[in-house]
Amino acid sequence: MREVAIVAFAQSDHLRTTDELSEVDMVMPVLHQVLAQTGLKTSDIGFTCSGSSDYLAGRAFSFTMTLDGVGAWPPISESHVEMDGAWAMYEAWVKLLTGEVDTALVYSYGKSSPGSVRDVLTRQLDPYYVAPLWPDSVALAALQAQALIDAGETDEPALAGIAARSRESASANSHAQVKGSVPQGDYEVQPLRKGDCPPVGDGAVAVILAAGDKARELCERPAWIRGMDHRIEAHSLGVRDLTDSPSTRLAAERAGAFERPVDTAELHAPFTSQEVVLRKALQLADDVTVNPSGGALAANPIMAAGLLRIGEAAARIHRGESDRALAHATSGPCLQQNLVAVLEGDAR
Amino acid sequence: MPEVLKAPLVVEFPFTRSLGPVQSAFLTGLRERTVLGVKTTDGLVMVPPVEYDPVTADELRDLVEVEPTGTVTTWAWNPEPRRGQPLDTPFAWVLVKLDGADTGLLHALDAAGPDAVTTGMRVRVRWAAERTGAITDIACFEPYEGAAAHTEPTAHDGQFDDAVSGIVAAARLDYVYSPGRAQTAYINALADRRTVGERCPSCRKVYVPPRGACPTCGVATTDRVEVGPAGTVTTFCIVNVKAKNLDIELPYVYAHIALDGADLALHGRIAGIPYDQVRMGLRVEPVWTEGGRYPDHYRPTGEPDADYDTYKELV
Numbered sequence: 001m002r003e004v005a006i007v008a009f010a011q012s013d014h015l016r017t018t019d020e021l022s023e024v025d026m027v028m029p030v031l032h033q034v035l036a037q038t039g040l041k042t043s044d045i046g047f048t049c050s051g052s053s054d055y056l057a058g059r060a061f062s063f064t065m066t067l068d069g070v071g072a073w074p075p076i077s078e079s080h081v082e083m084d085g086a087w088a089m090y091e092a093w094v095k096l097l098t099g100e101v102d103t104a105l106v107y108s109y110g111k112s113s114p115g116s117v118r119d120v121l122t123r124q125l126d127p128y129y130v131a132p133l134w135p136d137s138v139a140l141a142a143l144q145a146q147a148l149i150d151a152g153e154t155d156e157p158a159l160a161g162i163a164a165r166s167r168e169s170a171s172a173n174s175h176a177q178v179k180g181s182v183p184q185g186d187y188e189v190q191p192l193r194k195g196d197c198p199p200v201g202d203g204a205v206a207v208i209l210a211a212g213d214k215a216r217e218l219c220e221r222p223a224w225i226r227g228m229d230h231r232i233e234a235h236s237l238g239v240r241d242l243t244d245s246p247s248t249r250l251a252a253e254r255a256g257a258f259e260r261p262v263d264t265a266e267l268h269a270p271f272t273s274q275e276v277v278l279r280k281a282l283q284l285a286d287d288v289t290v291n292p293s294g295g296a297l298a299a300n301p302i303m304a305a306g307l308l309r310i311g312e313a314a315a316r317i318h319r320g321e322s323d324r325a326l327a328h329a330t331s332g333p334c335l336q337q338n339l340v341a342v343l344e345g346d347a348r
Numbered sequence: 349m350p351e352v353l354k355a356p357l358v359v360e361f362p363f364t365r366s367l368g369p370v371q372s373a374f375l376t377g378l379r380e381r382t383v384l385g386v387k388t389t390d391g392l393v394m395v396p397p398v399e400y401d402p403v404t405a406d407e408l409r410d411l412v413e414v415e416p417t418g419t420v421t422t423w424a425w426n427p428e429p430r431r432g433q434p435l436d437t438p439f440a441w442v443l444v445k446l447d448g449a450d451t452g453l454l455h456a457l458d459a460a461g462p463d464a465v466t467t468g469m470r471v472r473v474r475w476a477a478e479r480t481g482a483i484t485d486i487a488c489f490e491p492y493e494g495a496a497a498h499t500e501p502t503a504h505d506g507q508f509d510d511a512v513s514g515i516v517a518a519a520r521l522d523y524v525y526s527p528g529r530a531q532t533a534y535i536n537a538l539a540d541r542r543t544v545g546e547r548c549p550s551c552r553k554v555y556v557p558p559r560g561a562c563p564t565c566g567v568a569t570t571d572r573v574e575v576g577p578a579g580t581v582t583t584f585c586i587v588n589v590k591a592k593n594l595d596i597e598l599p600y601v602y603a604h605i606a607l608d609g610a611d612l613a614l615h616g617r618i619a620g621i622p623y624d625q626v627r628m629g630l631r632v633e634p635v636w637t638e639g640g641r642y643p644d645h646y647r648p649t650g651e652p653d654a655d656y657d658t659y660k661e662l663v
Binding site for chain 2: 055129236
């Protein structure tokens with residue numbers, strides 16, 4: 001199989017509001033940074049793929065606006081997923097594996113500040129039986145958290161510990177929205193407190209993928225994608241065992257995650273309780289460094305937070321801080337859909 | 349930086365959804381205070397029922413009736429109900445395994461407080477006073493003292509008089525929309541009866557209306573340029589369909605107009621000339637109505653038509 005690597009990664013500062021910026025204003029600096037890292041121009045890129053959601057923008061075909069930021073004229077080879085950018089990266093990876101192109105630019109962004117993200121996310125639920133009840137994203141995560149507590153897999157102090165560790169790690173991340181010591185606060189939806197929930201914010205992320213020698217040419221230590229897979233759970237929440245994530249486990253297995261231990265895991269767990277589920281599904285050992293970036297509890301731009309995890313994992317390989325990293329992205333309520341990528345640096 | 353414009357934006361739509369045979373039976377059943385499930389290939393009873401087995405993808409049609417009583421499998425206390433949720437007083441979200449069912453139904457539980465809710469507690473359906481064939485026909489669940497009924501679910505033919513075949517799922521999302529820096533400047537200038545675009549620092553093209561980026565070069569356009577007021581019709585169409593609430597006589601002409609100094613044509617209505625005399629190259633100018641924040645339409649200036657070569661790049 002053709003070797004494909006992440007050769008560059010850039011992200012915006014993640015902020016509660018960015019009123020003065022349109023989506024393209026927010027995305028463009030990130031695109032320029034990631035291109036500058038490789039010396040590529042947009043016209044050098046073989047394939048461009050983006051992820052975003054019209055429901056955040058409140059406007060149809062909103063992604064076409066940010067396409068201006070990559071110089072879409074003259075015509076470029078381009079695609080878009082109405083999902084987190086991690087899935088856009090999956091599409092780009094497949095495109096590179098076909099041999100059709102040697103480089104790809106993948107970006108995604110979310111501007112949650114214009115709307116109420118808890119309400120917006122209800123619109124992705126089953127429209128017949130669930131969406132008419134408007135259960136918001138925090139409520140559904142809280143049902144999962146209670147199931148974990150009942151099963152004896154965690155408790156509120158343990159969840160608070162995950163929150164504290166994540167925000168402490170984020171202190172070293174200049175882009176993070178919430179960092180340092182943050183009080184757990186009151187219950188949002190019991191058993192989840194404010195500190196167990198991700199911040200609502202705006203942000204953007206971009207990565208560049210390249211194949212084989214092109215990757216070596218563009219990056220001193222490419223983050224090779226050894227495997228990537230994504231899977232989904234049954235649609236109805238009441239059918240699932242909310243304390244487990246078989247789709248994550250299967251995706252990880254297909255991505256080769258269990259072949260050798262990883263040293264780093266960037267997990268897309270917007271809620272503290274979801275880290276408990278993911279650690280179990282991914283069989284992570286205690287010595288694995290989990291979410292050194294702070295994870296989604298420190299910055300959770302919807303549609304970008306998953307690709308951010310992959311980018312953060314790749315950046316640690318670029319910097320020589322990791323040799324084999326796992327990156328995970330999720331979408332939908334209670335870890336409905338899960339993507340796992342395994343990244344490696346060349347032996348040193 | 350001048351203040352960026354902001355305005356409330358409400359996106360609202362009554363989605364009309366048709367139901368398949370299983371969903372129709374389930375929702376009609378709720379209207380009749382009857383809870384139906386469906387048997388999967390493995391013999392499990394799914395409530396709410398689906399049309400295809402989540403494991404095998406087999407088509408499921410084997411309906412059964414289950415009890416309106418059940419057991420909470422997990423819960424979450426919601427101290428501040430949000431718009432559209434089943435109760436407007438604090439309540440618990442619950443997954444309930446109804447007696448006879450093997451899967452959980454998501455709904456609300458009306459309880460005194462979080463201390464009154466536990467996993468494993470017994471609950472029963474509280475029916476809505478007015479039922480239409482929708483999940484909201486279950487108003488909520490309420491605590492119930494009775495023990496679990498261990499009766500086997502009974503087969504049900506799913507037939508009801510006057511079965512519902514669809515639902516209307518009203519969706520409403522509230523936003524505060526901001527058009528960003530570039531379009532704010534454009535809209536503010538329009539209110540002063542001026543049209544401003546932005547020039548790309550790389551290719552020098554002037555975009556109107558500006559979106560803040562050059563789609564050719566992928567860089568920010570920050571150099572503001574006043575264009576117009578007159579322009580040239582680059583192409584047009586004759587509209588014969590009346591849009592709802594539109595107070596314009598048919599037929600009318602809608603055109604692409606390249607304002608003088610702009611490198612992108614914008615849209616506008618052409619009036620002040622019979623519709624069948626509008627042509628490519630026609631020179632036009634904006635007409636503002638009293639208090640209008642944008643041109644109502646464009647009318648001929650009376651100048652000779654523009655030469656095709658002057659606007660062919662913009663067609």
